[in-house]
Amino acid sequence: MAESKREKIAIIGSGMIGHCWATLFLGGGYQVCMYDISQDRVDAALNAVQFKLNKLKDEGLLHGTLSIEERLANLSTTTDLQECLAGAIYAQESAVEDLQLKTDLFMKIDSLTGPDTILASSTSTLAPSKFTENLKHRENCLVVHPVNPPVYCPLTELIPAPWTKPAVVDITYSLMTAIGQSPIKLTREVDGFAINRLQYAILAEAWRMVHSGVISTADVNKVISEGLGLRWAFYGPLEVSHMNADGIKHHNERYGPGVIRVLNDFGPTPTFFEPETLEKIASDLNQKIPVEKLAAHRAWREHQLGAIAQLKRKLAKEKPADL
Ligand SMILES: NC(=O)c1ccc[n+]([C@@H]2O[C@H](COP(=O)([O-])OP(=O)(O)OC[C@H]3O[C@@H](n4cnc5c(N)ncnc54)[C@H](O)[C@@H]3O)[C@@H](O)[C@H]2O)c1
Known part of the structure; x- marks a missing residue:
């Protein structure tokens, strides 16, 4: 159950993972703003979110109760990082996997946010201590690492840096649950999570x-x-x-x-x-799987994962009460 909320979520980097995060946060009823470095990429992300929402609806897998129109009314896009972050309670960074890029980006994000914004990275391979150590709000930073594609694979691992406040992990855990993800917590950083x-x-x-x-x-x-x-x-x-x-x-x-x-x-x-x-x-x-047909194979993989998600939901309902 999710109605439109006033709280805003900032999506920073709106590629393969970022646009999925936007789709998921819309399902939680949040106001979502997607940022990327060019208008072309932002436009592509908007199309991708629209496509995902319609596909999830067809598959009966849309989380929450809002219509697609209501979700899209809660979605905005920008190429201005400051605008994306203004008033956000939570920022999910999903820019390209590059330590220097993430270090610079988190410095900018840190300078544009106050003490109450949670700053999460989708990074698959970089421990949060590697790019958050010198930030003013480093106690608000953590890794929130999804499985691709997150709209069909709900597992999301939360990894704190040594300085991450436990409350930040707990709030993020609740947020992930609220948008239909299935979070797990690591107690500390380990390489590879x-x-x-x-x-x-x-x-x-x-x-x-x-x-x-x-x-x-x-x-x-x-x-x-x-x-x-x-x-x-x-x-x-x-x-x-x-x-x-x-x-x-x-x-x-x-x-x-x-x-x-x-x-x-x-x-x-x-x-x-x-x-x-x-x-x-x-x-x-x-x-x-010829390299030139990878996009088609990825789309088919998403289709198959959607079918598994449907099956798992059906079976969860059928599970005997005494098990
Ligand atoms: N693809 C996966 O299977 C997968 C799974 C889990 C996590 N991740 C992580 O998610 C993150 C994004 O991966 P992806 O697969 O979506 O990559 P992607 O290349 O599809 O998207 C990256 C986006 O970041 C944007 N970008 C580049 N520079 C930027 C900047 N300075 N500020 C903001 N945005 C910028 C790009 O324009 C692009 O749209 C990476 O950290 C990756 O490790 C990826």
């Missing part, structure tokens, strides 16, 4: 197995898409262990030594640039 630490562990082993000729590119992808990924859409790795035996303790008694043996067999971290392997994987991937 939670999402990419897990993702990269799998990426490394996929690479190692293809590199050593144990498995083909197609088959290693299938391990996830036709196997593990299906379960992971509903249960995480610890839950899977708990359910695959008579509880996690039983799982560890039965499988623990084997798990450790396999982990010790993994070998060193790959460089991901071994030329022959890179050529082979690139060629294999290009056969299935």
